[in-house]
Amino acid sequence: MAHVLVVDDDPTVSDVVRRYLEQDGSRVRLAADGLTALAAVDEERPDLVVLDLMMPGLDGLEVCRRLRDRMPDLPVVMLTALGEESDRVLGLEVGADDYVTKPFSPRELVLRVRSVLRRSAPAAEPARLRDGDLTADTGRRLAHLGDRPLALTVREFDLLVFLLRHPARAWSRAELLEQVWGWNFGDQSTVTVHVRRLREKIEADPAAPRRILTAWGVGYRYERTHD
Template sequence: MTEASPSRILIVEDEPKIARLIGDYLTGSGYIPDHLDHGDEVIPWLNDHQPDLVLLDLMLPGTDGLVLCRQIRDRWPQLPVIMLTARVEEVDRLLGLELGADDYICKPFSPREVVARIKAVLRRSQALPQDRPGAAGTSGELVLNEDGWQALADGQDLALTAVEYKLLKVMMDAQGRIFSRDQLMDHMYRDHRIVSERTVDSHIKKLRKKIAGIWPEREVIRSIYGVGYKYEPEPLDGP
């Protein structure tokens, strides 16, 4: 997609009125909407098309949104996903415990809010420099590219979600400081949405897993029992 091309948004929603309303607002905002109404259609469609974002309803006929979000994350980790849900109790899972969606919107919602959320997520994802390598930095160094919301370990992109990036940045900006889960949640979710402490633990677990993919023997984020977490990388082993 060239810079001047309109972004393509896949709407996965089985309620025709909602899908049509969102599609009309997206078209009016300069986007190209596509629509699917059955969960089983999503992965085959994505195999043949390249949308810029997926707007995914939680409750779908066939494969449900939770399973689909996990499948999309596994196959297309850089593809932004915003979940639509009427089940507030699922928010923790949507944001990190299982899936790591980029954002969620609770029904009922304003279509203007949907467009605003899509714009915000696309700004972050399209800022990523997909075609140029990140700065290599020093061996053993973790570098943040703030323009692209990108974290590079030994020059390799960790492919973080926006929430994971914010969590890592907060801790890296105050290396050695111990953050409680409540403090980390305040930094991660500026809109004061209600999520459980388990969400932070899940994001930390996934951050560690991604970092361990490059530094399998090196601890970077430390747990402080009964308190919280801090960023304090172990030094590299000498020769």
């Protein structure tokens, strides 16, 4: 049974989300503001956080930043306003693994939560992938650059593993969205933001990447630095 923390200052939204997630088999805890949410995470780490972007006081962006500082691998699904692309991108920039726009279908939210939870689970057949000093252990879901552990989100880790497994091939943003996120539609800026964040963590110079390269007119490809 997954433990999900739902953070939203609207009690009607929180109640709907809680009921649908509980029907799907999750144990749900509610928090009506950012400070309460952070205290709840410290008290008992959830398996996933559903986090509203717009809240009075400590907003969702700041809550997500603080969660990432404490627990980089804690999955976060952000709730954002419909049509606010800049808000969605900001949510991804601070480390959200996924987002759902308001007003949303509760069933869609449940499917997104289920997908992120499934991705965050250890691999059934663990593998250790390596490219020079960059390693990814799918069993423990840990990545290192040399001796330094990398603080990767669920989606960043998934993207890295996928690229390590499929070097040299150019992938479009739509293909990466389907292969890594499991979506056959959606905002492709999600991929762009995650690639940028991953470059910042694995490249010596993110502005001149050597591993994750831009395939102009297509998308991205991974070039191994070592055979």
